[in-house]
Amino acid sequence: MPRPEVSGQREQDGPKQDDPKQDDLSAVEAGLDALDAPVHQEPPRRLRTVLFNVLPPIAALVVLILIWQALWASALWPEYKLPAPGEVWAEFWSRASNGEVLSIIWTSVHRAVLGFAIAVAVATPLGLLVAKVPIVRAALGPLITGMQGLPSVAWVPAAVLWFGIEDPALYFVVLLGSIPSITNGLVSGIDQIPPILPRVGKSLGASNLAAVRHILLPAALPGYLSGLKQGWAFSWRSLMAAELIATSPALGLGLGAYLQQGNDLSEMSMVITAIFLILLVGISIELLVFRPLERHVLHSRGLTGAMAK
Amino acid sequence: MECAIELSGIGKTFGRGKAAITALDGVDLRMAPGEFLCLLGASGCGKSTLLNLIANLDQPSTGSIVRNTARPAVMFQEAALMPWLTVQRNVELPMRLHRVPKAERAEKVAELLDLVRLSGVNDKRPHELSGGMRQRVALARALASAAGTEEADEPSLLLMDEPFAALDAITRDVLQGELIRIWRKTKTAVLFVTHDVREATRLGQRVVLLSSRPGRVVREWHTRDIDGTGDSAEVTDEITAALREVISQHAAT
Ligand SMILES: Nc1ncnc2c1ncn2[C@@H]1O[C@H](COP(=O)(O)OP(=O)(O)OP(=O)(O)O)[C@@H](O)[C@H]1O
Ligand SMILES: [Mg+2]
Numbered sequence: 190m191p192r193p194e195v196s197g198q199r200e201q202d203g204p205k206q207d208d209p210k211q212d213d214l215s216a217v218e219a220g221l222d223a224l225d226a227p228v229h230q231e232p233p234r235r236l237r238t239v240l241f242n243v244l245p246p247i248a249a250l251v252v253l254i255l256i257w258q259a260l261w262a263s264a265l266w267p268e269y270k271l272p273a274p275g276e277v278w279a280e281f282w283s284r285a286s287n288g289e290v291l292s293i294i295w296t297s298v299h300r301a302v303l304g305f306a307i308a309v310a311v312a313t314p315l316g317l318l319v320a321k322v323p324i325v326r327a328a329l330g331p332l333i334t335g336m337q338g339l340p341s342v343a344w345v346p347a348a349v350l351w352f353g354i355e356d357p358a359l360y361f362v363v364l365l366g367s368i369p370s371i372t373n374g375l376v377s378g379i380d381q382i383p384p385i386l387p388r389v390g391k392s393l394g395a396s397n398l399a400a401v402r403h404i405l406l407p408a409a410l411p412g413y414l415s416g417l418k419q420g421w422a423f424s425w426r427s428l429m430a431a432e433l434i435a436t437s438p439a440l441g442l443g444l445g446a447y448l449q450q451g452n453d454l455s456e457m458s459m460v461i462t463a464i465f466l467i468l469l470v471g472i473s474i475e476l477l478v479f480r481p482l483e484r485h486v487l488h489s490r491g492l493t494g495a496m497a498k
Numbered sequence: 499m500e501c502a503i504e505l506s507g508i509g510k511t512f513g514r515g516k517a518a519i520t521a522l523d524g525v526d527l528r529m530a531p532g533e534f535l536c537l538l539g540a541s542g543c544g545k546s547t548l549l550n551l552i553a554n555l556d557q558p559s560t561g562s563i564v565r566n567t568a569r570p571a572v573m574f575q576e577a578a579l580m581p582w583l584t585v586q587r588n589v590e591l592p593m594r595l596h597r598v599p600k601a602e603r604a605e606k607v608a609e610l611l612d613l614v615r616l617s618g619v620n621d622k623r624p625h626e627l628s629g630g631m632r633q634r635v636a637l638a639r640a641l642a643s644a645a646g647t648e649e650a651d652e653p654s655l656l657l658m659d660e661p662f663a664a665l666d667a668i669t670r671d672v673l674q675g676e677l678i679r680i681w682r683k684t685k686t687a688v689l690f691v692t693h694d695v696r697e698a699t700r701l702g703q704r705v706v707l708l709s710s711r712p713g714r715v716v717r718e719w720h721t722r723d724i725d726g727t728g729d730s731a732e733v734t735d736e737i738t739a740a741l742r743e744v745i746s747q748h749a750a751t
C-alpha cells in the first residue's frame with residue numbers, strides 16, 4: 190500500500206526520538222492547554238444583577254397595590270370584602286410594632302424547620318434504599334410517588350384523631366407532606382448519575398460505604414437538592430393547612446391559626462395580612478436558602494443553566 | 499521471569515440461554531512487568547470486556563487471572579472526573595478512599611500533577627479544562643489508585659481503554675508522546691486498548707490482535723524493543739492487513 194509522505198514524517202516525530210523532541214512536546218502541550226481550555230467569562234457585575242433581580246418584583250408589587258387601591262376606591266365591593274391597602278398595613282403594623290408578628294412567624298417557622306429536618310433524616314436513607322435495592326423500589330416506589338401527589342391536608346383528620354390537637358399531629362402532617370418529595374428527589378438524583386462514575390469509584394478501590402459517601406451522594410446532589418427544595422415547599426404548605434384546621438390554644442398562635450382567627454372574626458385585613466406573611470416566609474426561605482445553595486452547587490459543576498436564572 | 503499478569507483460558511459470556519453473548523473465549527495472555535502492550539481489535543470484539551476483567555471490575559465466566567502487581571490504575575475513554583471536585587481533590591480521591599494521611603496525599607498529588615505536566619491547575623474544576631487536560635488529570639488520578647493499599651510496593655500496572663479516542667488528532671498525538679514519556683519514567687506495565695493500528699504500533703512494544711465474537715488472540719507482533727527501535731511502518735501495514743482479514747472473515751460467516 191503506498192503511504193502518503195506525511196505519515197512517514199509522523200513516524201519521525203514519534204517518541205522514538207530523544208530529549209529535544211520532548212521539550213518540543215511540552216511546548217506544544219502548553220500551547221494546546223492554553224488554546225483548548227474553555228474560556229470563562231467574568232461573572233456579571235454584582236450591583237447590576239442585584240438591581241435586575243430586585244427591581245422588577247418590587248415594581249410588580251407596587252403596581253398590584255395601586256390596582257388594589259383603585260378597586261377599593263371604586264367601591265365595587267363592601268369594605269368587609271375588600272379593605273383598603275392602608276387598613277391592612279395598619280393591621281400589620283399594630284402586630285409588628287409590638288413584636289407579635291415575629292412570635293407568630295417563629296411559632297410556625299420553627300415547627301416547619303424541625304419537621305423538615307426530621308423529614309430529611311428519614312427520607313435520605315429511605316431514598317438510598319429505594320434507589321439501590323430493586324425489591325424496595327418495586328415495593329415502595331409507586332406508593333411514594335402516589336403520596337407525593339396526595340394533598341397532605343387529607344391527613345389532618347387522621348392526625349387529629351390519632352394525636353389529638355397537639356404538636357405531634359402537626360409534625361405528622363408535615364412529615365407525610367415532605368418525605369415523599371425528598372425521597373423521590375434523591376432517587377432521581379441517583380438515577381441520573383452517569384454509570385461511568387460508580388465504575389471509576391470501583392476501579393479506584395472504593396468500598397461500598399466509601400462509594401456512597403464519596404461518589405453516590407455528591408453525584409446525586411443536584412437532584413437531591415431539588416427534592417429538598419420541593420420537600421420544604423411541601424412541609425410549609427402542609428403545616429399551614431394543618432394549623433388552619435387544627436387550632437387550639439395549646440398549639441400557640443402560628444400563621445395558620447392567625448389566618449383562622451381572621452376568618453372567625455370576619456376580619457379581612459387580618460386574613461390578607463396572614464396570607465401576605467405566609468407568602469413572605471415561603472419566598473424568603475427560597476431566596477435566602479435554596480436559591481443560593483442550588484446556584485453554588487450547579488455553578489461549581491459547570492452546569493451553567495442555573496446561572497442564567 | 500515472573501509475569502505481571504497471566505490470563506489463562508479466559509472466557510466471558512453475557513446473559514444466558516438463547517440471548518447469551520460470548521464476548522471472549524479461551525484468551526491466553528501474559529504480560530511482563532514494565533511491558534507496554536497494545537490490545538488491538540475491531541469494534542465489539544471484547545477489548546473492553548477483557549480490560550474490565552483484568553481490572554477486577556467484572557468476573558470471568560471461565561479461566562483464571564493471576565496478577566502480580568499493585569492495584570491496577572484504570573483509565574477509560576472518558577476522563578470521568580468527579581465534576582464536583584477540583585483537580586487536586588480528584589487526584590486525591592483514591593488516596594482518600596484508602597485513608598492516606600493528608601500530608602502524604604498532598605505530596606503525592608503534587609508529584610503526579612507534575613508528572614502529567616499540570617502543576618498549577620490544582621484548584622480548577624473539570625469543566626474549566628480542555629479534553630486533553632482532563633485526560634491527563636484522569637491519568638494522574640489512575641496512577642494514584644494503588645497508593646495507600648497493601649500492595650502499593652508491587653510493580654504497577656496501567657490499564658487504558660481507548661483513552662485518547664475521543665480527542666482531536668493534535669491532542670491525541672501529544673498525549674501519545676506524553677504517555678511514552680510517563681511509561682519510561684514510571685516503569686509501569688501498560689495494557690493499552692485501541693482499534694487504531696497506527697496508535698498501537700506507535701505506542702506498544704507488543705501488539706496483540708483479537709478476533710471478533712468471540713474474542714480470541716489471533717496473532718501478535720513485537721513492534722519494538724525497550725529502546726524504541728524497529729521499523730514501525732512495515733509492521734503497521736502488516737497489522738492493518740491482518741486486522742482487515744479478521745474483520746472480513748467475520749462478514750463471510
Ligand atoms: N454488560 C454486557 N451485557 C451484555 N453484552 C455485553 C456487555 N458488555 C459487553 N457486551 C457485548 O460483548 C461484546 C464485546 O464488548 P466490548 O465492549 O468488550 O467490545 P470492545 O472491543 O471494547 O468494543 P469497542 O471497540 O466498541 O469499545 C459486544 O458484542 C457487546 O455487545
Ligand atoms: Mg470498548
